[in-house]
Amino acid sequence: MTVRLLTNIGRMWTGNDVISNAALLVHNDRIAWVGRAADLPQSVPGVVDDIVDVDQVENLSGALVTPGLIDAHTHPVYAGNRYAEMAMRSSGSSSSAINAAGGGIGSTVTVTRGTDPWTLCNGVRERLRSWLLSGTTTVEAKTGYHLTRDGELADVRLLRELEKEPMMPRVHVTFLAAHVVPPEYFGRQRDYVEAVGAWCADAAAAGADSVDVYCDEGHFTTEESRWVLASGRNVGLLPRVHAGAFSRRGAVQLAAELGCASADLLHHTSDEDIAVLSRYGVPAVLCPATAMQRGSLPPVRRMISQGVTIALGSDHNPGHCGITSMSLVISLAVAAFGMSVGDALRAATLGGATVLGAPDRGVLAPGRLADIVQWDADHEGAFAWSFGLKPRRVWRGGIPVQ
Numbered sequence: 001m002t003v004r005l006l007t008n009i010g011r012m013w014t015g016n017d018v019i020s021n022a023a024l025l026v027h028n029d030r031i032a033w034v035g036r037a038a039d040l041p042q043s044v045p046g047v048v049d050d051i052v053d054v055d056q057v058e059n060l061s062g063a064l065v066t067p068g069l070i071d072a073h074t075h076p077v078y079a080g081n082r083y084a085e086m087a088m089r090s091s092g093s094s095s096s097a098i099n100a101a102g103g104g105i106g107s108t109v110t111v112t113r114g115t116d117p118w119t120l121c122n123g124v125r126e127r128l129r130s131w132l133l134s135g136t137t138t139v140e141a142k143t144g145y146h147l148t149r150d151g152e153l154a155d156v157r158l159l160r161e162l163e164k165e166p167m168m169p170r171v172h173v174t175f176l177a178a179h180v181v182p183p184e185y186f187g188r189q190r191d192y193v194e195a196v197g198a199w200c201a202d203a204a205a206a207g208a209d210s211v212d213v214y215c216d217e218g219h220f221t222t223e224e225s226r227w228v229l230a231s232g233r234n235v236g237l238l239p240r241v242h243a244g245a246f247s248r249r250g251a252v253q254l255a256a257e258l259g260c261a262s263a264d265l266l267h268h269t270s271d272e273d274i275a276v277l278s279r280y281g282v283p284a285v286l287c288p289a290t291a292m293q294r295g296s297l298p299p300v301r302r303m304i305s306q307g308v309t310i311a312l313g314s315d316h317n318p319g320h321c322g323i324t325s326m327s328l329v330i331s332l333a334v335a336a337f338g339m340s341v342g343d344a345l346r347a348a349t350l351g352g353a354t355v356l357g358a359p360d361r362g363v364l365a366p367g368r369l370a371d372i373v374q375w376d377a378d379h380e381g382a383f384a385w386s387f388g389l390k391p392r393r394v395w396r397g398g399i400p401v402q
């Protein structure tokens, strides 16, 4: 029996509550007991007969402890970089000018297709590790830079394999072959959409959890998105959709119609869209770094007041954003979206668990996974102040990874 006791925790943000002078008991990979240190029981029925037997006690006195953070939107499977494009954008170049100069998602597709699997794998491994070391114990990771059947399936398998290695976060794999239309299908967009729909069954068999479509100007229409998402849903993938990044074109309504697990980005969102998200219980995944870069912020406070479930994502991708720190994303959500620290932390834990369909995490409570972070601060307000609060210790399933 492996039991760990983390005791004398200065302040524990559980996801439901803040407990001062807390203690936490971990059995194998799960949390066995949570509460005030003064109330620590002598035994937990069915788990530990006598806590005197615990094999390890950690003293976290004076520190803030939270559930492991969850990044609900990332694109980590790529090779190369697009720094020159970032410089162009910073000087005022439009997306179409960048695409005309050979940039954009298509340029990453070319480089990724030309990169050997070993090099690609090393890059993805390094990125995933960096999430874990900065306190993110679960990462949603999309494919989408191969855009061939075999390449996309290899990306799914790569993510599934990497997750099994030591020092890796848990990974929720999303099949995003419908990112953009690849060059060999130019002029035959409908054929590509039908091909992606047919690949969904293979993606599910390869281990994907979700299917995603970029439903927006310059990407896929609502009709095309419906085809892909319904195909994925039919084979057991959770549907999710890039909605309202550049324009409003019915993606939110589509998400409601199909019962999507999330509608993501939502920079352009009307009151009517918010009412739909709220009425049909579609959670919103919001990515403050991307919204700031696009100069178009989603109406987050109105979403919260209408009861929309919010999750946060870094939107790490080669074209816009290299962030792998969800504590930085929390800081940005507070500063740019006007979220309270509590709401932002909840979105980066429980919100993420909700959109990923993972009720076993995102909160420190008995029976949940022992994914735990001790932060280099004694109060959660430090997230708003630090712009990248660092963890002191991170545990994944009760195992210290740092």
Ligand SMILES: N=CN[C@@H](CCC(=O)O)C(=O)O
Pocket: 075, 104, 105, 108, 242, 245, 290, 315, 317, 318, 319, 320
């Ligand atoms: N969030 C999704 N995809 C990114 C683009 C990724 C890229 O440029 O490589 C976006 O358009 O926000």
